[in-house]
Amino acid sequence: MKPKSQSPFLVNLHELPRRAGEMRPYRLDFKLEEAIGTPMLAIKTGESMLIEFKAESVSDGVLISGHVKSKAKGECGRCLDEIEWDVSEEFRELFLYESRKGEDEEDELFALDGDIADIETAIRDAVVLTMPINPLCKPDCKGLCSECGERWEKLAPDHTHEKIDPRWSGLAGWQPK
Numbered sequence: 001m002k003p004k005s006q007s008p009f010l011v012n013l014h015e016l017p018r019r020a021g022e023m024r025p026y027r028l029d030f031k032l033e034e035a036i037g038t039p040m041l042a043i044k045t046g047e048s049m050l051i052e053f054k055a056e057s058v059s060d061g062v063l064i065s066g067h068v069k070s071k072a073k074g075e076c077g078r079c080l081d082e083i084e085w086d087v088s089e090e091f092r093e094l095f096l097y098e099s100r101k102g103e104d105e106e107d108e109l110f111a112l113d114g115d116i117a118d119i120e121t122a123i124r125d126a127v128v129l130t131m132p133i134n135p136l137c138k139p140d141c142k143g144l145c146s147e148c149g150e151r152w153e154k155l156a157p158d159h160t161h162e163k164i165d166p167r168w169s170g171l172a173g174w175q176p177k
């Protein structure tokens with residue numbers, strides 16, 4: 001983990017007046033230092049991420065809402081082919097003023113630290129929660145033959161593996177005299 005102050009997800013809201021109704025636009029554009037996703041599909045380290053949002057002063061804190069764009073990579077859950085997934089998600093989170101935050105963990109996570117809002121959790125949640133649990137290269141991917149591991153799409157329609165009935169396997173090498 002990098003020191004907190006270097007996280008690209010930290011937003012300095014210094015320029016936003018703390019009067020309800022005030023609003024400022026922000027834009028973060030950086031290369032990701034730590035992957036975001038699931039074992040099957042993730043925005044990899046080094047991938048670029050664009051976050052455009054507005055910060056709005058409300059009575060208890062700052063409401064941050066916007067859009068995150070990036071590209072995730074992973075593999076198809078059926079045929080294991082590499083897949084790319086366009087990430088384009090909305091997010092919205094209220095960051096409480098320190099003076100307004102309560103005791104629970106959620107408040108801790110989404111509270112301002114002086115002028116700083118850490119939007120990493122909001123972004124991770126927005127991205128991960130919408131990712132498919134079982135990503136596919138295409139909706140009708142036929143997957144792999146369970147016997148030889150070839151992709152069904154490359155195999156002949158009548159592709160089959162001759163199976164010897166286990167009850168007769170003892171006779172497999174038997175030749176009539």
Ligand SMILES: [Zn+2]
Binds near residue numbers: 076078142143
């Ligand atoms: Zn597939």
Ligand SMILES: [Zn+2]
Binds near residue numbers: 147150
């Ligand atoms: Zn096969």
